[in-house]
Amino acid sequence: NITNKQKRFIQKWHRDFVKDQGNPYLSSEDIAALATLLKVPVYAVHEYIHRKYISPPAAQSTTNFQLDAAQPHMNQTGSKNSNSGYSIRGANAHLSPEDLRLVEAYVKGAKRPRARKDGRRKKNEGPFQCTFGCGYRTERAFDWRRHEETHEPQELWLCHLCRQTREKSPYLVNRKDKFIKHAKHVHKGWEPEHLLSMSNTSFNANMDPECPFCDEHFNSWEDRCQRILAHYE
Numbered sequence: 001n002i003t004n005k006q007k008r009f010i011q012k013w014h015r016d017f018v019k020d021q022g023n024p025y026l027s028s029e030d031i032a033a034l035a036t037l038l039k040v041p042v043y044a045v046h047e048y049i050h051r052k053y054i055s056p057p058a059a060q061s062t063t064n065f066q067l068d069a070a071q072p073h074m075n076q077t078g079s080k081n082s083n084s085g086y087s088i089r090g091a092n093a094h095l096s097p098e099d100l101r102l103v104e105a106y107v108k109g110a111k112r113p114r115a116r117k118d119g120r121r122k123k124n125e126g127p128f129q130c131t132f133g134c135g136y137r138t139e140r141a142f143d144w145r146r147h148e149e150t151h152e153p154q155e156l157w158l159c160h161l162c163r164q165t166r167e168k169s170p171y172l173v174n175r176k177d178k179f180i181k182h183a184k185h186v187h188k189g190w191e192p193e194h195l196l197s198m199s200n201t202s203f204n205a206n207m208d209p210e211c212p213f214c215d216e217h218f219n220s221w222e223d224r225c226q227r228i229l230a231h232y233e
């Protein structure tokens with residue numbers, strides 16, 4: 001009584017936990033959380049995980065499990081993923097080759113799920129969980145969205161002044177507040193908001209249109225964030 005979509009969701013979660021801990025077991029707390037999210041009985045999740053990972057039928061070898069674990073977090077839904085045609089370079093051909101190289105490196109680096117234990121954070125709990133599989137949790141919807149954007153930057157600022165003076169690594173960031181801070185500290189005498197607007201890259205961002213919790217599709221990043229937040233509430 002678990003749908004394929006729900007199975008994929010469990011598999012994704014499982015990969016995330018396995019990556020961190022190196023064994024196939026999820027804690028009962030996590031299983032209960034999964035069951036709540038998917039609106040299925042706890043035993044059904046237990047049963048599925050046990051069958052799939054802990055005591056798989058003979059036909060399903062253990063290499064299957066390892067292959068699963070090695071796959072990337074997103075886009076594993078294959079043909080259902082209607083944005084699979086996106087490429088940073090294709091979508092941002094308006095940037096100069098040099099800017100494009102910087103932007104591409106930034107976005108690729110952002111996608112990687114970060115370590116589960118981020119030393120700076122004392123508290124990692126709350127209903128809002130990262131959908132990119134890094135284990136981040138928070139109690140605040142605002143922080144959740146900002147965190148999601150660390151994995152999938154939606155807007156990018158490449159410092160116009162740094163680019164002219166320090167060509168190797170000009171300041172590049174996906175957060176307006178951080179950019180303003182940079183402007184105030186590094187480029188004293190400049191109007192921060194003015195530098196901000198000069199530095200906007202008009203970056204065309206990627207977005208996975210498929211909801212990780214149900215069959216709906218998103219038509220914008222805003223839509224995505226709102227609908228996923230609704231699942232957490």
Ligand SMILES: [Zn+2]
Pocket residue numbers: 113114130131132133134135136147151
């Ligand atoms: Zn994350």
Ligand SMILES: [Zn+2]
Pocket residue numbers: 159160161162163171182186187
């Ligand atoms: Zn700068």
Ligand SMILES: [Zn+2]
Pocket residue numbers: 211212213214215216227228231
């Ligand atoms: Zn949904």
